[in-house]
Amino acid sequence: MATITELQDIATQVRRDIIRMTNSVSSGHPGGSLGCADVMTALYFEIMDLNVENYKREGNGEDMFFLSNGHISPVLYSVLARRGYFPVQELATFRRLGTRLQGHPSVHDNLPGVRQASGSLGQGLSVGIGAALAKKYNSCDKLVFTLHGDGELQEGQIWEAVMFAGANHVDNLISIIDVNGLQIDGSTDQVCSLGNLRAKFEAFDWSIVEMQGNDMQDTVRGLNQAKQQAKQGKPVVVLMQTQMGYGVDFMQNKNKWHGTPPNDEQAATALAQLKETLGDY
Amino acid sequence: MxxxxxxxxxxxxxxxxxxxxxxxxxxxxxxxxxxxxxxxxxxxxxxxxxxxxxxxxxxxxxxxxxxxxxxxxxxxxxxxxxxxxxxxxxxxxxxxxxxxxxxxxxxxxxxxxxxxxxxxxxxxxxxxxxxxxxxxxxxxxxxxxxxxxxxxxxxxxxxxxxxxxxxxxxxxxxxFIPEDMPFEIGKAIVLSEGTDVTLVATGHLVWEALQAAKILEEQGISAEVIDIHTIKPLDNEAILKSVAKTNCIVGCEEHQFNGGLNESIAQLLVRNNPKPMEFIGIDDSFGESGTPDALMEKYGLKANNIVEAAKRVIARK
Incomplete structure (x- = not known):
């Protein structure tokens, strides 16, 4: 059990990693990564039951996580490294030729912790359902977690999967939606409004949790609540309010930072706002 | 044969x-x-x-x-x-x-x-x-x-x-394939040996190629028939070995020329041993309603089409 303060310290270091990784290669997606630093830290350091030392892609006997919005790979890589899946020094190879840390997650170089490629949006929920069904076949009582952007919900495959999981009572699945209200072309309301997400998921017979994803205390509460609501006959969705770019004042709540890396000056400003808690890679 | x-x-x-x-x-x-x-x-x-x-x-x-x-x-x-x-x-x-x-x-x-x-x-x-x-x-x-x-x-x-x-x-x-015939992914099956022309076929067209070989034999032409059940990885060796003997080839498939078995074979030959080749398949068009047999006939996928293609390709040697 980590304390909230310990988790906050880890998340701050993760945010530093995200800024440094995207700045060093002048590419990557810092906005959503920063917004999801808290939930990813909570998942990997508090919520999920993991077998880090003996990692296997099959994930039998442990909780599994699938990042559906693969562009926020910086936060995934940082959290995996900080959790011990691979050396933190490897974060310096992000997006460079020959790296295991591809721009969007890949499995072909067997990076521990990445079980499935993602990047083309809308697919991770289906993959998570498959993994959850495998757990049921294998009589494994662990859970499957997935993370999605809210803009990603515009993909039709998501709703095929939402319908399937509700209809088939895939109740060992917890899907987290990063509701930051922003996407590349503007706000989700401007681009193609998602409407009432709670009502939509309820209509598909999902169990609902709402939480503030940039408040560590509420994030831990919400994820624990999701675990309690799991295995009750319905899949669980966590509608998580966050701000894109959270933790860096000039990036916060601005869709420009979806896929724009900070330049050297911006990175210095950002890092001045983020304490080095665990030591930079 | x-x-x-x-x-x-x-x-x-x-x-x-x-x-x-x-x-x-x-x-x-x-x-x-x-x-x-x-x-x-x-x-x-x-x-x-x-x-x-x-x-x-x-x-x-x-x-x-x-x-x-x-x-x-x-x-x-x-x-x-x-x-x-x-x-x-x-x-x-x-x-x-x-x-x-x-x-x-x-x-x-x-x-x-x-x-x-x-x-x-x-x-x-x-x-x-x-x-x-x-x-x-x-x-x-x-x-x-x-x-x-x-x-x-x-x-x-x-x-x-x-x-x-x-x-x-x-x-x-x-x-027509005996139940006990071995099957190995990537390993083509030479159904019948011949010396004048190689007929390489996949899927439903393999039977048509066998019928074509029979007709050709009656006309004094010896055709080798190869069943390509694995289009990828293609059995390059089997195809090149056969073409080295016959010096010409007809590819037969129920698919577009673009992207199909014919294209794979053509690529293989061009890079290794260019020889005359004829294509049996669909030439950049959609299909339409009809009985399977009527469609095979209209789109030129029958044994007689393969016979004609074989004669054309032999003439180009």
Whole structure:
């Protein structure tokens, strides 16, 4: 059990990693990564039951996580490294030729912790359902977690999967939606409004949790609540309010930072706002 | 030439059904997914034997491919099937990312492939699936030629660890491959040896090529007939060996020239041993409604078309 303060310290270091990784290669997606630093830290350091030392892609006997919005790979890589899946020094190879840390997650170089490629949006929920069904076949009582952007919900495959999981009572699945209200072309309301997400998921017979994803205390509460609501006959969705770019004042709540890396000056400003808690890679 | 008596008349999709059932008996990790076509794609045999391992996805092919990938990366052998038009083209991006790039142990099964689907018409008669699937790195592409070979190919696909596309058809067609003929992924079968021309065929066209070879023999022309059940990885050695002997080749398939077996063979020959080649297949057009036989005739996929192509290619030597 980590304390909230310990988790906050880890998340701050993760945010530093995200800024440094995207700045060093002048590419990557810092906005959503920063917004999801808290939930990813909570998942990997508090919520999920993991077998880090003996990692296997099959994930039998442990909780599994699938990042559906693969562009926020910086936060995934940082959290995996900080959790011990691979050396933190490897974060310096992000997006460079020959790296295991591809721009969007890949499995072909067997990076521990990445079980499935993602990047083309809308697919991770289906993959998570498959993994959850495998757990049921294998009589494994662990859970499957997935993370999605809210803009990603515009993909039709998501709703095929939402319908399937509700209809088939895939109740060992917890899907987290990063509701930051922003996407590349503007706000989700401007681009193609998602409407009432709670009502939509309820209509598909999902169990609902709402939480503030940039408040560590509420994030831990919400994820624990999701675990309690799991295995009750319905899949669980966590509608998580966050701000894109959270933790860096000039990036916060601005869709420009979806896929724009900070330049050297911006990175210095950002890092001045983020304490080095665990030591930079 | 070697004779292959007709042993009966059966659909290749039923061969898939029997093969899947057998694979399910051999390995409890085999699971099947379908998108509201369990009977049509002949997953019904598997469903009856292993109802708990049959996942009905409803009419949602994209989700089906993703679920199959999730099951496969968790240790299952996942067969996902629909009509070939919908289990390949409709879900190409899902197959690309979740199956091929992620190298998951998913078997994409495409039923009702090709123009011999017949009356349903062009929306369902996919003639581009082999091209789409063979272009994907990591993907094995199987196109067995009759009922018995489809049984063997399905079992082989289940035993192979990695992504596979297996294509099969709807109509009843001649059964001629002996039940005990060995099947090895990537290993072409020389059905009959000859010296004047090589006839390389895949799927339903293998029977037509055999009939063509018979007609050619009556006319004093010796044709070698090769059954290519695996389009990728292609058995380069078998084809080059045959062409070194005959010095000309006819490729026969129920698919577009673009992206098909013919294209793979042409590429192989151009890079290694350029020789005259003729194509039997679909030349950049969609299909249409009609009986399978009438369509085969209209689109030039019958034995007599292969005979003519063989004579043309011999004349070009």
């Amino acid at each position: 070697k004779e292959y008596p007709q042993l009966g008349s059966k659909d290749t999709r039923s061969g898939f059904g029997i093969g899947l059932l057998e694979a399910g008996k051999r390995n409890e990790n085999v699971v099947a997914l379908c998108a509201d076509l369990i009977g049509s794609v002949r997953m019904d045999l598997f469903q009856e034997a292993f109802p708990e391992r049959m996942i009905e996805c409803g009419i949602a092919e994209a989700n089906m491919i993703g679920i199959a990938a999730g099951l496969a990366l968790s240790g299952k052998v996942a067969f996902a099937s629909s009509f070939a038009a919908f289990s390949t083209g409709r879900v190409y991006d899902q197959i690309r990312q979740a199956v091929a790039y992620s190298n998951t142990n998913v078997k994409i099964a495409g039923s009702h492939a090709g123009i011999t689907l017949g009356e349903d018409g062009a929306t369902h008669q996919i003639l581009e699936d082999i091209g789409m699937m063979k272009m994907l790195p990591n993907m094995v592409v199987l196109n067995p030629c009759d009922h018995n070979q489809t049984i063997a190919a399905t079992i082989a696909a289940a035993e192979y660890n990695g992504p596979v596309y297996i294509r099969y058809g709807r109509p009843k067609v001649p059964v």
